[in-house]
Amino acid sequence: MSGRTDKGIIITTGTFTAEARREAARDGVPPIELIDGEKLVEMFKDLEFGLRPAKTYDIDKTFFEEFKK
Numbered sequence: 001m002s003g004r005t006d007k008g009i010i011i012t013t014g015t016f017t018a019e020a021r022r023e024a025a026r027d028g029v030p031p032i033e034l035i036d037g038e039k040l041v042e043m044f045k046d047l048e049f050g051l052r053p054a055k056t057y058d059i060d061k062t063f064f065e066e067f068k069k
Contacts (some may be wrong), residue, residue, distance in 0.1 A: 008032040011040060 003025035007030055015036045035043070044051055
């Protein structure tokens with residue numbers, strides 16, 4: 001990448017090792033932005049890219065206990 005570009009980007013649905021993170025930020029070379037699975041999901045949520053917000057509910061099972069009698 002050196003001498004060919006100003007910045008790089010690598011995307012994975014997994015994670016990056018500490019060594020990969022150090023290499024991506026190494027002095028003297030163009031920076032590489034690393035986007036792991038968690039960051040990718042957050043970006044999709046922030047941009048609502050291919051997503052629609054939805055409200056969900058959890059069932060409170062203790063509420064129904066009194067009706068079992």
